[in-house]
Amino acid sequence: MTKGIVKGIIANLVLVEVDGPVSQNEICYIDLKGVKLMAEVIKILGKIAYSQVFESTRGLKPGDKVEFTEHMLEVKLGPGMLSKNYDGLQNDLNKMSGVYLTRGEYTDPLDEESSWDFKPLAKVGDKVTGGDWLGEVPESWIAHKIMLPFTMTGQYVIKSITPAGHHKISDEIAIVTDEDGKDHVITMVQRWPVKIPIRAYVDKPRPYRLMETGVRTIDTLNPIVEGGTGFIPGPFGCGKTVLQHSISKNADADLIIVAACGERANEVVELFVEFPELDDPRTGRKLMERTIIICNTSNMPVAAREASVYTAMTIAEYYRSMGLKVLLLADSTSRWAQALREMSNRMEELPGPDAFPMDLPAIVSNFYSRAGYVNLSNGATGSITFIGTVSPAGGNLKEPVTESTKKAARCFYALSQDRADSKRYPAVDPIDSYSKYLEYDEVQEYLNKHISPTWVDEVTHTKDILLRGKESYDQINILGDDGVPLAYHEKFRKSELIDRIILQQDGFDRIDQSTPMNRQRYMLEFILDICDTDFVFESFEEVQPYFVHLENLCKQMNYAEFEGSDFNRFKAEVAQIVAERRAK
Amino acid sequence: MTAFQKIYTKLNQITKATCSVNATGVGNEELATVDGRLAQVVKIIGDTVTLQIFAGTEGIGTDAEVVFFGKPPSLKVGEDLAGRFFNAYGEPIDGGPELEGEEVEIGGPSVNPVRRKQPSELIATGIAGIDLNNTLVTGQKIPFFADPDQPYNQVMAMVALRANADKIILGGMGLSNDDYLYYKNAFENAGVIDRIISFVNTTENPPVERLLVPNMALTAAEYFADIKHEKVLVLLTDMTLYCDALSIVSNRMDQIPSKDSMPGSLYSDLAKLYEKAVQFPEGGSITIVAVTTLSGGDITHAIPDNTGYITEGQLYLRRDTDIAKVIVDPFRSLSRLKQLVIGKKTRADHPQVMNAAIRLYADAANARTKLENGFDLSDYDVRVLDFAKKYSFEILAIDVNIDIDKMLDSTWALFREFFSPAEIGIKEEFMKLHWKA
């Protein structure tokens, strides 16, 4: 095993002189007075391995000893990850002792002692390869597949398989024989290097199935699909995190992985507090039971922050290989990019725009490309839908992280400062934002089949009304209330009606915070009906009060139980008011 | 400490803020003195050790004596901190006795996120722009984004004194001597000196020293909040001057600057401080209220920008010319933790009343724009303008000191005075309760 000694320290970058071979991204441990600090090699120059340390380097001295491990940064995969809270290196945070994080304390991501109800899915004599399902154990409400380790890419024959029964994760569950006749013992645990995508699938077709998020401005206006990618850029305080949290609560996924990457600890605490209490609307179980939280907050070591998004993605890929619908949320990918920038600066690399590394666009797009919808070899399908937030410096979208991400992600949910300032939440700008999926033929077909035969047209119509409303508003502002035709006021107020009832959604109201698709359809058609009505007004002064009244009533509908008595009462009232001014 | 001391006398590089010396056996972030001035190790390459000298390098010679202490900067924590005034190094400047508590490293590890408690205790300040619209919670971190000419130190002192904290810790960075004395007097007059601890670097002290101030203050805060389970409020002013000191050092170390000549690590550097705000499991808490001064109101500058991405909201002061008073700006200000307490620890109608009033206030701003552009005002425009003026004067102005129920009642009264129920747009259940006179 290669050893080394510390030669230099620049913050968390440590220069190590090695006595043998090392590889790029190899993990090493630096011995600081008996405490082992984990580090990753990120550049090699002659005998010097530049390593980024995943911990504080306070007190480290030249001459301190280093041991290399011959493997890259890996995650440990197996049953028992659901509802865990990990740091960026997959240490189980709950297993750590003490109130403060202790340097050099690494904890087991899985529970060696817990017992799982194993059921074989393959039989002796089956030919298998990496990723094939050998058996399954129930993990929460998921049938967790025990797979032949992804690293075993050759052909193997099952020599023996353990019959149904309770087993611990490191118990033998099968023996497989390779092409050379050598036997390998398989357990429920495997490891995988996080920076390398898991490719245990047949192909990655274009995604087409709607991924419901419960957020109307997304589902109705700019839907994302299972296996799709999207990003949410926005200045600070515009609602990126609240939006991601509501998606994580309501999305129609089997499994949610939330990567809190370099953001506030209190926001993660919110998840810790709420998720064990909140019900998953679909299964009736607690949300926490379908959630894994990767938590590397802003005050935790910056190199581990960089690793955290890869850790999260790799765990997502692992579950996708079981034929599951995984939703991965990362907040914020800008912090990850900044972690890259900090290291690149310390290594005195030639900087790109805004001092980010030159290869930032490639790094971002490689990462997004790990998401997707896949066909597995056994005919099952799985998906990773990925939504990242971006925190553009100065709120300016013309900065390297936003631009790189825009090239990589297919949905763009731009949060607007103006909307946030006027508390129009979620502050997703309806005009700048887009979903490329809406242009996919197979997506359109899916929506029209599953929501309503005219759905895509209705959505387009909605966008048109919004755009016309904005144009009218601009004209009113330039020419004055009485300087424009009456119709401009009506157009503007109709777009406002859509804005307030469909787009704006109270993230903190029990009912309004999540809207199922059938209710979204109902409300959109209800509101479009009003928008398509010709009204009679004597003067522009009548327009605003009338529509404000309508808006308030429709808003009460949003707060009411769908098709309950209150809902129907408000609906009837709206109908009556509409009738009063309907052109004959 | 004597056993560890190593002494060197040959500097090979001196910049404005740093120097290098050939030395062995030195640890990263270790404390040292260079010609008697405190310094800290910031980089080690082979046997070349780079130190940042807090008091600056003026007059330092290549033959200066460098003494290494074998430990990072520390503070002696104990009950005897209370009521005391210190410089950036944690040395008394009030003529009082030396500290005797246990020595702890400053800038220590962070709290395990799973051990944190969710902040849930409201901090009442009597200022409606805060309590009503941007409610603060213990364990929160929030800055005032202020122009240099705004009375932010007065408002901070007001908040601190009303906040009902067990300890108030002032971290002053580049504080003018006048402002330092202002705080000192304010605390003395309020008779709370025994609850105050202050670490101050004034404009008369060298700028790089400031880098120690926040961590000194927060280390003291951790002692009282974590060990003594107290409610601690930390005031940090002015964080912009702290960041300027960061950029001086990184610049001298030839780091590639990112936006606005700030170091690329600015976000992480600031986050490490602000994230010390915490609600501990055993009941103590650290709340941070900071000041970030803006230049020309520009919040896209790297300092306020990175701060905004870290803190849990921000508060803006604004002079409302209609009423000739300072208010906490209802538009741009935001407390992100308010939803943990409003409508829960306060009256159930709080969130809706708050939102409705702000929406009407925004309508007033639009009406004002119309007026300025020479357009006729509608009846509604006139009413919202009248509403906004009264709302500002009777509720928002920072010299109004009332409790939250009163703020809510007064707002309802204004709603009734100027609007119809439909224009308010508040949930029916609350209208039933509060609309009637």
Ligand SMILES: Nc1ncnc2c1ncn2[C@@H]1O[C@H](COP(=O)(O)OP(=O)(O)OP(=O)(O)O)[C@@H](O)[C@H]1O
């Ligand atoms: N849907 C919503 N409903 C009500 N309030 C909201 C909503 N979205 C955001 N907010 C308000 O805006 C605040 C900031 O939102 P959030 O924390 O999501 O911003 P952010 O974009 O993640 O900011 P940062 O980049 O600093 O992390 C919230 O604390 C809340 O007060």
Ligand SMILES: [Mg+2]
């Ligand atoms: Mg956020």
